[in-house]
Amino acid sequence: MKFTEEHEWLESDGDIVKVGITEYAAEQLGDIVFIELPDVGTSVTKGQEIVVIESVKAASDILAPLDGEITEINNAIVDDPSMVNNDPTGEAWFFKMSLKNQGELDGLMSEDEYRKHIE
Amino acid sequence: MTELKKTALYDLHRSLGAKAIPFAGYEMPVNYPLGIMKEHLYCRKSAGLFDVSHMGQLVISSNTHSMQFIASELEKLLPIDVLGLSEDRQRYGFLPNKEGGIIDDLMISNRGDHYFVVINALRKEIDFKYLRENISREIDVDLIKTRALIAIQGPQSEKILSNLIGELSSLKYLDVNNFSYKGEILWVSRSGYTGQDGFEISLPNSLCEVFCKNILDQDGIEPIGLGARDTLRLECGLCLYGQDLNETITPIEAGLKWAIQKVRRTGGEREGGFVGQEKILNQIEEQPYFKREAFFPDGRAPLRSGTKLFSDDSGKNEIGVITSGGYSPSLERPISMGYLNHNKFNVDEPIFGEVRNKFFSVTLTKLPFVPTSFKRN
Numbered sequence: 001m002k003f004t005e006e007h008e009w010l011e012s013d014g015d016i017v018k019v020g021i022t023e024y025a026a027e028q029l030g031d032i033v034f035i036e037l038p039d040v041g042t043s044v045t046k047g048q049e050i051v052v053i054e055s056v057k058a059a060s061d062i063l064a065p066l067d068g069e070i071t072e073i074n075n076a077i078v079d080d081p082s083m084v085n086n087d088p089t090g091e092a093w094f095f096k097m098s099l100k101n102q103g104e105l106d107g108l109m110s111e112d113e114y115r116k117h118i119e
Numbered sequence: 120m121t122e123l124k125k126t127a128l129y130d131l132h133r134s135l136g137a138k139a140i141p142f143a144g145y146e147m148p149v150n151y152p153l154g155i156m157k158e159h160l161y162c163r164k165s166a167g168l169f170d171v172s173h174m175g176q177l178v179i180s181s182n183t184h185s186m187q188f189i190a191s192e193l194e195k196l197l198p199i200d201v202l203g204l205s206e207d208r209q210r211y212g213f214l215p216n217k218e219g220g221i222i223d224d225l226m227i228s229n230r231g232d233h234y235f236v237v238i239n240a241l242r243k244e245i246d247f248k249y250l251r252e253n254i255s256r257e258i259d260v261d262l263i264k265t266r267a268l269i270a271i272q273g274p275q276s277e278k279i280l281s282n283l284i285g286e287l288s289s290l291k292y293l294d295v296n297n298f299s300y301k302g303e304i305l306w307v308s309r310s311g312y313t314g315q316d317g318f319e320i321s322l323p324n325s326l327c328e329v330f331c332k333n334i335l336d337q338d339g340i341e342p343i344g345l346g347a348r349d350t351l352r353l354e355c356g357l358c359l360y361g362q363d364l365n366e367t368i369t370p371i372e373a374g375l376k377w378a379i380q381k382v383r384r385t386g387g388e389r390e391g392g393f394v395g396q397e398k399i400l401n402q403i404e405e406q407p408y409f410k411r412e413a414f415f416p417d418g419r420a421p422l423r424s425g426t427k428l429f430s431d432d433s434g435k436n437e438i439g440v441i442t443s444g445g446y447s448p449s450l451e452r453p454i455s456m457g458y459l460n461h462n463k464f465n466v467d468e469p470i471f472g473e474v475r476n477k478f479f480s481v482t483l484t485k486l487p488f489v490p491t492s493f494k495r496n
Contacts, residue, residue: 030150030154030155030156030346031154031155031156031157031446033419033421033446033453034419034420034421034446034453036420052420052475054420054421054446055155056154056155056156056159056346056350056445056446056448057149057150057155057346057445058423059421059423
């Protein structure tokens with residue numbers, strides 16, 4: 001698993017990466033009540049706001065971790081946003097994407113590096 | 120950046136694991152480890168303890184003049200019945216400006232030899248200055264800094280509080296009385312801002328932490344942060360100054376006509392005679408076209424403060440704005456309140472809120488979203 005500074009995790013499976021948010025991020029956001037995911041087929045560029053998350057208190061964005069295209073979205077978390085608080089790194093993944101440049105994945109943080117980042 | 124002020128409960132909040140935010144110049148707990156949603160539901164079901172010490176506490180008194188004189192002076196500023204407020208009773212009110220807008224909303228109690236007034240944290244210096252400049256010099260106005268203010272709210276609050284300070288069943292909604300605890304005097308009112316039964320307690324700063332620890336040692340009570348305080352008051356349609364109320368919105372537009380007693384309205388025994396009377400009394404007669412309303416967003420996206428409202432889904436005809444909005448833990452859906460300009464649309468037209476360049480339909484509804492449960496008798 002790789003991590004971004006914006007508290008996303010990426011898990012690669014061949015050419016596709018699965019993306020979600022970390023436990024730390026879910027805890028910081030608090031009770032999540034609304035999620036809007038991008039459409040499948042959307043081309044995204046790194047840093048683009050592609051997911052809206054609303055907690056009880058406030059709205060925040062999830063940014064595209066890398067350049068690529070959305071290949072699948074997890075509608076289960078749209079139906080039940082609290083899944084993200086309960087199982088952020090498992091069942092409550094956000095979307096899958098194909099990367100424009102697979103090599104960019106190596107530039108992201110390892111789990112150890114991410115732990116230091118949030119300390 | 121100026122340093123944030125701390126309440127008497129600062130250390131306790133930290134030890135309870137509160138997540139802190141800056142609010143009105145204070146470092147305040149937005150939530151505890153339980154989280155906003157569970158804190159909210161716990162307070163509705165059982166009881167919650169709130170630190171509201173950031174709010175202003177005013178004591179208005181006089182060495183040379185009667186309470187009646189003070190009340191008459193206050194009635195020149197407040198459009199409410201102060202003279203008719205009995206000893207040890209509390210009442211909601213507000214300070215209008217000359218144009219009828221609201222300088223602040225407040226709770227005022229008659230304590231026999233003084234009036235005790237609770238004002239909003241963001242407005243306390245402004246209110247204090249305004250009162251000092253606008254009432255007789257023979258009346259003392261003190262913004263007290265030696266006392267903390269806490270609230271205990273929820274259906275179990277009477278039982279929990281009475282374990283510490285004794286029988287409370289004779290204290291009804293908006294009654295006020297003194298109680299003693301460890302030799303100190305507590306000023307207790309049966310009121311609050313969650314729409315539920317509960318109490319607000321003014322007590323010496325030095326006693327506050329031990330008192331709250333002993334309250335939290337009881338069964339059935341949890342500490343509640345400002346996050347849930349906001350969702351609790353919104354569900355019951357209570358206004359938040361700075362969002363739902365400000366210097367350009369009149370009490371009548373805000374739907375607070377009920378707080379202006381008949382005795383101060385046109386035809387009443389002491390009609391008018393208060394700041395902003397022209398606008399306010401006129402609006403009582405001729406319904407304002409700009410009014411606070413309640414909305415259910417039709418979808419699941421919360422429509423929050425600042426969301427513009429349109430009568431079309433392309434953003435052409437702007438008809439109002441959301442001033443408070445969020446997710447209702449009790450109803451498990453988003454709720455909003457805000458203002459509509461009834462001159463600009465018909466009530467049978469659809470309404471849309473614009474968020475992130477998208478238009479979400481909303482349905483007009485009635486306040487409160489969740490019924491209040493005060494202990495009136």
